[in-house]
Amino acid sequence: MLIHTTDAPGVTPQRVPLVELRNIHVAFGGVRAVAGVTLDLYPGEVVGVVGGNGAGKTTLMRTLSGARPPDSGQILLNGQPVMIGNPRDAKTLGIETIYQTLALADNLDAPANVFLGRELEAAATLDDSAMESAARKVIGRLNPNFKNFKTPVLRLSGGQRQAVAIARAIHFNARALIMDEPTAALGPAETAQVHDLIRQLKSEGIGIFLVSHDIHDVFDLSERISVMYHGKLVETVNKNDVTTDEVLGMIILGKPPTKLTRQELAELHG
Amino acid sequence: MGASVPSEASGAGGPARSFATTVSSALAPVTGVLRSLEIDTRMLGMIAALIVIWISFNIVSGGNFLTARNLWNLSVQSASIAIMATGMVLIIVSRNIDLSVGSMLGFLGYTMAMIQAVWIPKNLGLGFEQPYAWVITLVIGIALGFAVGGLQGFIVAFGGVPSFIVTLGGLLVWRGLLFRYAQGQTIAPLDTTFQMLGGGTVGTRVGALGEWPSWILGALICLGIVGTLIASRRRKRRYGFPVRPMWAEVLVGVVACGVVIGTVWVANNYPLPPAVAEQYAQEHGIQAPPGGLFIPTGVAFPVVIMLIVTLVVTFLATRRRFGRYVYAIGGNPDAAALAGINVRRTIMLTFALMGSLAAVSAAVQTARLNAAVTSLGTQNELDVISAAVIGGTSFSGGIGTVPGAILGAVVMQSLRSGMVLLLVDSPTQDIVVGIVLVAAVGLDALFRRRVS
Numbered sequence: 085m086l087i088h089t090t091d092a093p094g095v096t097p098q099r100v101p102l103v104e105l106r107n108i109h110v111a112f113g114g115v116r117a118v119a120g121v122t123l124d125l126y127p128g129e130v131v132g133v134v135g136g137n138g139a140g141k142t143t144l145m146r147t148l149s150g151a152r153p154p155d156s157g158q159i160l161l162n163g164q165p166v167m168i169g170n171p172r173d174a175k176t177l178g179i180e181t182i183y184q185t186l187a188l189a190d191n192l193d194a195p196a197n198v199f200l201g202r203e204l205e206a207a208a209t210l211d212d213s214a215m216e217s218a219a220r221k222v223i224g225r226l227n228p229n230f231k232n233f234k235t236p237v238l239r240l241s242g243g244q245r246q247a248v249a250i251a252r253a254i255h256f257n258a259r260a261l262i263m264d265e266p267t268a269a270l271g272p273a274e275t276a277q278v279h280d281l282i283r284q285l286k287s288e289g290i291g292i293f294l295v296s297h298d299i300h301d302v303f304d305l306s307e308r309i310s311v312m313y314h315g316k317l318v319e320t321v322n323k324n325d326v327t328t329d330e331v332l333g334m335i336i337l338g339k340p341p342t343k344l345t346r347q348e349l350a351e352l353h354g
Numbered sequence: 355m356g357a358s359v360p361s362e363a364s365g366a367g368g369p370a371r372s373f374a375t376t377v378s379s380a381l382a383p384v385t386g387v388l389r390s391l392e393i394d395t396r397m398l399g400m401i402a403a404l405i406v407i408w409i410s411f412n413i414v415s416g417g418n419f420l421t422a423r424n425l426w427n428l429s430v431q432s433a434s435i436a437i438m439a440t441g442m443v444l445i446i447v448s449r450n451i452d453l454s455v456g457s458m459l460g461f462l463g464y465t466m467a468m469i470q471a472v473w474i475p476k477n478l479g480l481g482f483e484q485p486y487a488w489v490i491t492l493v494i495g496i497a498l499g500f501a502v503g504g505l506q507g508f509i510v511a512f513g514g515v516p517s518f519i520v521t522l523g524g525l526l527v528w529r530g531l532l533f534r535y536a537q538g539q540t541i542a543p544l545d546t547t548f549q550m551l552g553g554g555t556v557g558t559r560v561g562a563l564g565e566w567p568s569w570i571l572g573a574l575i576c577l578g579i580v581g582t583l584i585a586s587r588r589r590k591r592r593y594g595f596p597v598r599p600m601w602a603e604v605l606v607g608v609v610a611c612g613v614v615i616g617t618v619w620v621a622n623n624y625p626l627p628p629a630v631a632e633q634y635a636q637e638h639g640i641q642a643p644p645g646g647l648f649i650p651t652g653v654a655f656p657v658v659i660m661l662i663v664t665l666v667v668t669f670l671a672t673r674r675r676f677g678r679y680v681y682a683i684g685g686n687p688d689a690a691a692l693a694g695i696n697v698r699r700t701i702m703l704t705f706a707l708m709g710s711l712a713a714v715s716a717a718v719q720t721a722r723l724n725a726a727v728t729s730l731g732t733q734n735e736l737d738v739i740s741a742a743v744i745g746g747t748s749f750s751g752g753i754g755t756v757p758g759a760i761l762g763a764v765v766m767q768s769l770r771s772g773m774v775l776l777l778v779d780s781p782t783q784d785i786v787v788g789i790v791l792v793a794a795v796g797l798d799a800l801f802r803r804r805v806s
Contacts, residue, residue: 149692151691151692170694171691171692171693171694172694175694181692183692185688185689186689187686187688187689187692187693188686188689189681189682189685189686189689189690189693189752190685190686190752191681191684191685191686191751191752191753192678192681192682192685196678196682200678200682200689200690200693200695201690201693201694201695202693202694203675203678205675208674209669209673209674210672210673210674210675210678213589213590213592213593213595214593216593216595217593217595236685
């Protein structure tokens with residue numbers, strides 16, 4: 085494994101990582117979805133997690149979000165080992181996730197979704213007005229044109245639904261954020277909005293794992309890029325040290341660029 | 355119905371499309387009003403359907419349907435199904451089903467009869483007619499219902515067995531247990547105070563509120579409605595949310611209170627049976643006038659119980675996390691789990707609540723019958739599920755309301771009671787109710803496709 089150096093402002097290699105995943109293993113029956121992956125994330129940093137379909141990106145991230153605890157391996161937060169047995173644990177530790185499926189309850193309205201599982205209460209009853217008021221603020225920050233706070237999110241557009249999912253993740257003062265394909269369902273304008281948001285969150289010192297198929301998104305936004313292949317980590321590279329072609333080569337062939345043979349390189353470039 | 359409209363329009367010379375536009379533009383003010391009122395259109399449709407059913411039956415039966423006597427009986431008959439339908443809504447909303455409610459009701463009703471008519475008086479040797487017997491019976495019954503329902507819920511939620519299977523098993527098991535320990539015996543009579551819960555009469559005691567308490571109840575409900583409207587408007591104002599126009603607010607309040615007062619008025623227009631009234635007059639030294647004594651019955655206790663249950667379950671469903679989670683699970687179970695909701699516990703609780711409500715209904719039904727029989731509650735599951743579904747609860751999960759289920763129960767019972775008035779035989783009643791059930795869900799699905 086390489087010793088990482090990072091050129092993110094204010095981040096020095098000696099600092100304790102915000103999140104460390106150490107030697108994580110996850111198996112589904114006989115399929116080893118994640119086999120011994122080690123990753124880290126510093127505050128105010130975006131780490132792109134890339135790989136082909138079935139490379140284990142999402143499964144790895146689900147161990148951190150508590151959706152699927154690892155079979156073995158260790159998760160450290162600010163250097164301290166933590167147990168993340170379910171999504172509630174992760175949220176309590178300040179790890180929020182925006183799932184690729186958005187994970188919205190379609191029949192509920194936007195405020196109910198933003199506060200799902202963490203409802204505000206007054207006198208032992210739900211305080212819907214307070215939740216709506218807070219939801220209006222946080223969603224308004226993402227999308228000033230958002231008006232439908234009373235309709236089930238089923239009837240909202242893809243971008244509006246995305247705004248609800250993101251609002252839910254950022255409203256609770258997250259320290260680390262997992263974004264799984266945050267722009268896959270979005271148009272160009274909405275994608276730009278999400279990019280702005282990621283830069284803003286980064287400047288606030290939040291660490292972000294960005295899982296994406298879009299290599300250009302990843303190059304735009306992240307400091308480091310971790311490439312996964314068949315459940316294993318190929319390598320984590322500094323964005324400035326590699327080209328998109330080299331990263332694509334790692335995604336497709338599962339080897340670091342330095343270990344590629346001349347023939348493989350030739351095949352890759354047609 | 356829809357197909358005949360365009361042909362008539364084209365017969366009149368105008369193309370069908372312009373007719374449709376005319377209709378929609380003519381309806382524009384109506385939809386505008388509906389939007390200002392912020393009333394669920396589906397709910398409004400059901401109320402309209404109920405009014406049509408009532409008026410039709412009244413015309414066909416020659417004015418026998420919309421009488422105080424018939425409506426009072428209708429309210430009592432609807433109550434026991436409506437009580438369980440409120441719980442069934444939450445079960446179906448969370449994408450489950452409970453087929454065992456009828457058997458649970460039978461089992462719990464029989465046990466409750468045993469408590470008051472055998473165990474307390476004979477086994478404990480305390481004698482009949484203990485003043486506290488009805489309370490103990492009710493409390494133990496509801497707790498047992500919670501446990502029985504909770505057990506089924508536990509198997510569904512933690513055992514991973516589909517609720518259809520678990521409660522199908524429950525349907526057989528609870529009825530079978532009942533048969534085994536009843537040995538075909540009917541438990542009767544029951545404690546006279548307990549009998550009041552069924553809305554019947556024992557001597558001069560009547561299972562209803564009587565005239566003035568009914569009016570007071572009506573006034574309290576009206577105060578509650580007005581208070582809720584005002585509080586909600588204030589809260590919205592404080593947060594700067596949009597509020598309904600004042601006229602809409604007043605209209606909603608007036609109509610809701612009008613319905614409450616009308617209901618009380620109808621209940622107070624149903625007199626006690628002549629024999630009971632005569633006895634009452636003798637006991638109280640009242641001289642009966644020549645036309646016979648008119649003593650208002652008032653709102654029946656089963657209806658009062660139903661109102662309390664409705665209030666409690668609506669509160670759980672809309673004002674508590676539990677209800678929010680039930681709806682979230684129904685909308686997207688994975689999302690609910692990822693949001694950190696304890697899905698299993700929530701599901702288990704919906705079944706436990708259903709068991710408790712089955713116990714409440716069991717109390718009403720046994721009290722009304724003044725006996726516990728082994729066939730008690732047979733096929734009630736079908737009526738309860740039908741009531742919830744006619745009331746707009748969707749089997750795809752996440753959609754359904756408690757007031758809707760109450761209305762659904764009243765619609766079903768209205769159909770049955772109207773057909774009884776018209777001397778329609780029981781198989782034909784079943785055919786009609788079955789068709790209405792399918793048609794209601796079919797129309798709803800069609801309507802929803804149009805909207806989306």
